[in-house]
Amino acid sequence: MSILWYLIQKEFKQIFRNKGMLPIIFILPILQLVILSNAATFEIKNIRLGYVDNDRSPSSRALMQKFDASDYFEVIGEYSSQNGAQHAMQDGLVDIVINVPDAFERGLYNGETVILGSTINAIDGAAAGVMNVYVQQLVMGYQKNIGIEMKASLLGNNKPISIQSIPSFWYNHTLNYKTFMVPGILVLLVTMITLFLSGMNIVREKEIGTLEQINVTPIKKGQFIIGKLFPFWVLGMIILSVGLGISKLVFNVPMLGSMWLLYVYTGVYILVILGMGLFISNFTETQQQAMFIAWFFAVIFILLSGLFTPIESMPPWAQRLTELNPIRYFVEVIRMVMLKGSGLSEMTPQLIKTVIYAVVMNLLAVWSYKKVN
Structure with a gap:
C-alpha cells in the first residue's frame, strides 16, 4: 500500500x-x-430580411411590421423588384426575401388561397430549415389574427372570441x-x-x-x-x-x-x-x-x-x-x-x-x- x-x-x-x-x-x-x-x-437570430411588396396594401404592410417586430428578423428594406432582391441575396445583404403577390389583401378577405413567396439562402441547409420554420410560424400567427378580424367584422362584434393555446415547457x-x-x-x-x-x-x-x-x-x-x-x-x-x-x-x-x-x-x-x-x-x-x-x-x-x-x-x-x-x-x-x-x-x-x-x-x-x- x-x-x-x-x-x-x-x-x-x-x-x-x-x-x-x-x-x-x-x-x-x-x-x-x-x-x-x-x-x-442552433438558435438563429438577426435574420436579415428583404421584401418585395407588389400589393402595397394595409394588410401587406401589417405583415412586414410583424416581421420587423420579431426578435428573430431584421428587416433590411423593401426592393422594387424580385431581381433587385435576388441581387441583394447574391451580395450577401439579405438571408430571406419575402415576395408579397398582387391582390394579397383582396385574396385574404375573399377567403382565397394566397401564395406568399419566400426565397431563403440555403447554403447552410440546417439554418435554412430553421429560418423557414420561423417564417411559417410568423405567417400562421398573422393569418390567425386576420381570420379573427374578418370574423369580428362579419359579426359586428368588437371583441371576437378566440382560442388560445398556452404551452407548458418542462425541464427548460x-x-x-x-x-x-x-x-x-x-x-x-x-x-x-x-x-x-x-x-x-x-x-x-x-x-x-x-x-x-x-x-x-x-x-x-x-x-x-x-x-x-x-x-x-x-x-x-x-x-x-x-x-x-x-x-x-x-x-x-x-x-x-x-x-x-x-x-x-x-x-x-x-x-x-x-x-x-x-x-x-x-x-x-x-x-x-x-x-x-x-x-x-x-x-x-x-x-x-x-x-x-x-x-x-x-x-x-x-x-x-x-x-x-x-x-x-x-x-x-x-x-x-x-x-x-x-x-x-x-x-x-x-x-x-x-x-x-x-x-x-x-x-x-x-x-x-x-x-x-
Missing part, C-alpha cells in the same frame, strides 16, 4: 511540475466551457439553448482532458526512458497502473466540479437531481476513459502518436453521442453504433440528472452499460500492458 501511495504522490508532483500541462488542466476547460456554450447553438421553461448544451459540453471537456492526459502521460515515460526503469523495479503491474491513472481520475472529478460551478454561476443551468449520483456515475465513466488512454498508450511510442489516435476515436464518439445532433435523426446503422459509445451515455445521464431531476432508477440502464464498458476496457488495457517482471 505504501508503494502505491508513493507512486500517486510522484504522479501528482510530476503533473504540477509540468508548467505546460497546468494551463491545459485548469484554464483551458474553463475557457472552452464559457466560449463553446455561447458559440454552439425559458427555452434557453445553453441549458441544453452546457451539460453536454461539460461531458466533452471531462472526456477530452482525461483521455489525452492519461494517454500522453504514460507515453511520455516511454519517450524519456523512465518506463523501462520502472518495469525492472519490484513495483507490481497493478500498482503501477493505479498509481499512474488515479491522479487523472481525481483531476477529472475536479474538472467536473469546476464545470458544474460555472454552469450554475455563469449560465444558471438548473441542477434538479442528486449531484452525488452524478459524481458516482462520473467516477465510473472516467474509469472507461482512463482505460482507453492506457490502451492507446500501450500501442504508441510517442505523445504525438497517442494524441492523434485518441483524437481519431474522440471525434467519432463525439459525433455519435447525440451532443450536437439527435440520435433519432441518424441512420439506423449509426443508431446501433451509438450503443458502443460511452460518451452517449454520459450525455444522457448528465442531462437527465441536471435538467429532469432523474434518480437512480431512471439512469440504471446507462449505469450498467458504463460499468460493463469500464470493466472490459480496463481489462483490455491491463492485458495489453507489458511488464518485464
Whole structure:
C-alpha cells in the first residue's frame, strides 16, 4: 500500500511540475466551457430580411411590421423588384426575401388561397430549415389574427372570441439553448482532458526512458497502473466540479437531481476513459502518436453521442453504433440528472452499460500492458 501511495504522490508532483500541462488542466476547460456554450447553438437570430411588396396594401404592410417586430428578423428594406432582391441575396445583404403577390389583401378577405413567396439562402441547409420554420410560424400567427378580424367584422362584434393555446415547457421553461448544451459540453471537456492526459502521460515515460526503469523495479503491474491513472481520475472529478460551478454561476443551468449520483456515475465513466488512454498508450511510442489516435476515436464518439445532433435523426446503422459509445451515455445521464431531476432508477440502464464498458476496457488495457517482471 505504501508503494502505491508513493507512486500517486510522484504522479501528482510530476503533473504540477509540468508548467505546460497546468494551463491545459485548469484554464483551458474553463475557457472552452464559457466560449463553446455561447458559440454552439442552433438558435438563429438577426435574420436579415428583404421584401418585395407588389400589393402595397394595409394588410401587406401589417405583415412586414410583424416581421420587423420579431426578435428573430431584421428587416433590411423593401426592393422594387424580385431581381433587385435576388441581387441583394447574391451580395450577401439579405438571408430571406419575402415576395408579397398582387391582390394579397383582396385574396385574404375573399377567403382565397394566397401564395406568399419566400426565397431563403440555403447554403447552410440546417439554418435554412430553421429560418423557414420561423417564417411559417410568423405567417400562421398573422393569418390567425386576420381570420379573427374578418370574423369580428362579419359579426359586428368588437371583441371576437378566440382560442388560445398556452404551452407548458418542462425541464427548460425559458427555452434557453445553453441549458441544453452546457451539460453536454461539460461531458466533452471531462472526456477530452482525461483521455489525452492519461494517454500522453504514460507515453511520455516511454519517450524519456523512465518506463523501462520502472518495469525492472519490484513495483507490481497493478500498482503501477493505479498509481499512474488515479491522479487523472481525481483531476477529472475536479474538472467536473469546476464545470458544474460555472454552469450554475455563469449560465444558471438548473441542477434538479442528486449531484452525488452524478459524481458516482462520473467516477465510473472516467474509469472507461482512463482505460482507453492506457490502451492507446500501450500501442504508441510517442505523445504525438497517442494524441492523434485518441483524437481519431474522440471525434467519432463525439459525433455519435447525440451532443450536437439527435440520435433519432441518424441512420439506423449509426443508431446501433451509438450503443458502443460511452460518451452517449454520459450525455444522457448528465442531462437527465441536471435538467429532469432523474434518480437512480431512471439512469440504471446507462449505469450498467458504463460499468460493463469500464470493466472490459480496463481489462483490455491491463492485458495489453507489458511488464518485464
